Amino acid sequence: MISGDDAVHELSLPPGLGAVIDLAPVHDGDRPVWLALSEDGTISRWDVAAGGCKPVGITTVAPETDREPWNGHVLRRRLHASQDGMFAAVVNDYGRFGEVVDLQTGRxxxxLDNQGGHEETVPFSLAFTRSRGRCVVIHRTAWNRLDVSDPRTGVLLTERAPVAAVAEGALPEHHLDYFHGALYVSPDGQRILDDGWIWHPVGFPSVWDVDPWTGGNSWESEDGPSRIEVCGREYYWNHAMTWIDSVRVAIEGLGDDDDGMQPGARIFDTGRTEQGDLWRTPTAVELLAFEGPTGRFFSDGTRLFSCDDGGLSIWDPVDGTRLGVVSGFSATHHHPGAGQFLQLVDGAVRLWAG
Structure with a gap:
């Protein structure tokens, strides 16, 4: 069994960073470069190997301090970054507001305004990716609607035509009874995994393709041909999930209801579907379910990593074998390009390279 306990290193954060509240990886070849968000709203570029940092932007997103935590989820600022490090977004998870910043100009x-609608139940839906040769930002603009915009200009790329009037009691075409949640981009940047929920409530992760969405079908995220459901769990969302590769996803929790949920992972093939039980919609094929993984999930394209208070565990998502453990190290962030896991602890960083 692999053990990486001796390979955990503690680094001091550069003094210029101040109090760091979030990190986001950016790709600079194989260099471990991160964007860091400080308590005062400064966004800095931090080169771990060189040890230096440079301010590249600032955010003034409204703090929304009057919000009461929902189900233990406290409102917090969250940092997102485009893959090339040209753009950042700072949003209020479990809140309503955010903004996109051009890190070349600071503008x-x-x-961002998700317009409310049980926004306290989900992180602010946002993700950067590339589509049709350009960087795009996906963001929640209503409880049941996501849009795609150009982060350089702010121009909306998924404008919808007005919904036609319908008879009283009927639902309009393209209506989606779905509260969008945390978004996860596949490693190839072409697909979105959405940890959303439907009323009454049931957590219902879903997947769809990006290029058709930006290439003509602005309703792709509602009812497009590529949209499929992954699984349904009553009263259970805001839990770990990750792409393993650009087809397989890992979803935390064994069971169909919050009351009986057990620690573990379910692996789904989103490239194959079967007839679902809910509304007879296409559902991803489940490949494997196994006990053990809990906490946050990450993947390097082959292995599944789970992080809880006990440490970081490494799993084979093909047969569920536990391959190793890094005791006492609970990563909060993962840099896929550099193969680096970080844990923010009291003004310092603990690092393990997988």
Whole structure:
């Protein structure tokens, strides 16, 4: 069994970073470069190997301090970054507001407002990816609607035509009874995994393709041909999930209801579907379910990593074998390009390279 306990290193954060509240990886070849968000709203570029940092932007997103935590989820600022490090977004998870910043100019290019609607139940839905040769930002603009915008100009790329009137009591075409949650981009950047929920409530992760969405079918995220459901769990969302590769996803929790949920992982093939039980929608094929993984999930494209208070565990998602453990190390962030796991602890960083 692999053991990486001796390979955990503690680093001091550069003094210029101040109090760091979040990190986001950016790709600079194989160099471990991160964007760091400080308590005062400064966004800095931190080169771990060189040890230096440089301010590249600032955010003034409204703090929404009057919000009461929902189900233990406290509102917090969250940092997102485009893969090339050209753009950042700072949003209020379990809140309503955020903004996109051009890190070349320091200019706010897009103000974000998810318009409310049980926003306290989910992190602010946002992700950067590339589509049709350009960087795009996906963001929640209503409880049941996501849009895609150009982060450089703020121009909306998924404008919808007005919904046609319908008879009283009927639902309009393209209506989606779905509260969008945390978004996860596949390693190839072409697909979205959405940890959303439906009323009454049931957590219902879903997947769809990006290029058709930006290439003509602005309703792709509602009812497009590529949209499929992964699984349904009553009263259970805001839990770990990750892409293993650009087809397989790992979903935390064994069971169909919050009351009986057990620690473990379920592996789904989103490239194959079967007839679902709910509304007879296409559902991803489940490949494997195994006990053990809990906490946060990450993947390097082959292995599954789970992080809880006891440490970081390494799993084979093909047969469920536990391959190793890094005791006492609970990663909070993963840099896929550099193969680096970080844990923010009291003004310092603990690092393990997988």
């Amino acid at each position: 706010v290019t897009l103000g």
